[in-house]
Amino acid sequence: MAKSVQEKAALESTLADWIETYSNEILRICFLYLADRSLAEDALQDTWVKVWKALSRQTQPPEHEKAWLMRIAINTCRDYARTAWFRHVDKRANLDELPEAILSCEQPDHSLSMAVMGLPGKYKQIILMYYYQGLTLEETAEALGLSLSGVYRRLKKAEELLRREWLGGRL
Numbered sequence: 001m002a003k004s005v006q007e008k009a010a011l012e013s014t015l016a017d018w019i020e021t022y023s024n025e026i027l028r029i030c031f032l033y034l035a036d037r038s039l040a041e042d043a044l045q046d047t048w049v050k051v052w053k054a055l056s057r058q059t060q061p062p063e064h065e066k067a068w069l070m071r072i073a074i075n076t077c078r079d080y081a082r083t084a085w086f087r088h089v090d091k092r093a094n095l096d097e098l099p100e101a102i103l104s105c106e107q108p109d110h111s112l113s114m115a116v117m118g119l120p121g122k123y124k125q126i127i128l129m130y131y132y133q134g135l136t137l138e139e140t141a142e143a144l145g146l147s148l149s150g151v152y153r154r155l156k157k158a159e160e161l162l163r164r165e166w167l168g169g170r171l
Contacts, residue, residue: 011055018069019048025066025133026073032117032128033077043080047073067139070129074143115165123158130155 026047030040050072062068116127129140130151141151 011052015048015052015055018051018065022066022069026069029070029073029128029133030077032124033074034080039080043073043076047076050076064139064142066133067135067143070133070135070143071145074125112162112166115162118165119158119161123154123161126151126154127158127162 023044027040027044030043030047031037034040034043047069051069054072116124119127125144126140129135129143130137135143137148137151137155140146140155141148144151146154
């Protein structure tokens, strides 16, 4: 089904607004998943291409746009991580390479950020989406393709793991 010129213009305008609004947040998430700035920038570009293609097929924009965009970005990063080349890359994040917004946290030693980065993937995802990106539990569930109760359980487990790490095992 061909879209009219007005519909295409509206989609372009929507995409331009989203790029301006969400690019930094998506870049940070991609960096946290891939631990490489140039790969994260590539993933960001691929994310926007996928968003454009998906928007072109849909009749209306998604209800929770931020969660939808984050899900596309996460899936793009997962696609990158599945490649044979990526498996041979040093994935340890260097603090000097972190995007500015991540480095601007209050603790000069970045111990909390590093504790979050040290969590197992499924718990790190929840913390990043809920606390760093400010998504609600419902939006986090939608972005990660999980049930609401599953997100809640993982969030509580991640908080418990961080508390143990932060307090040195003392609860």
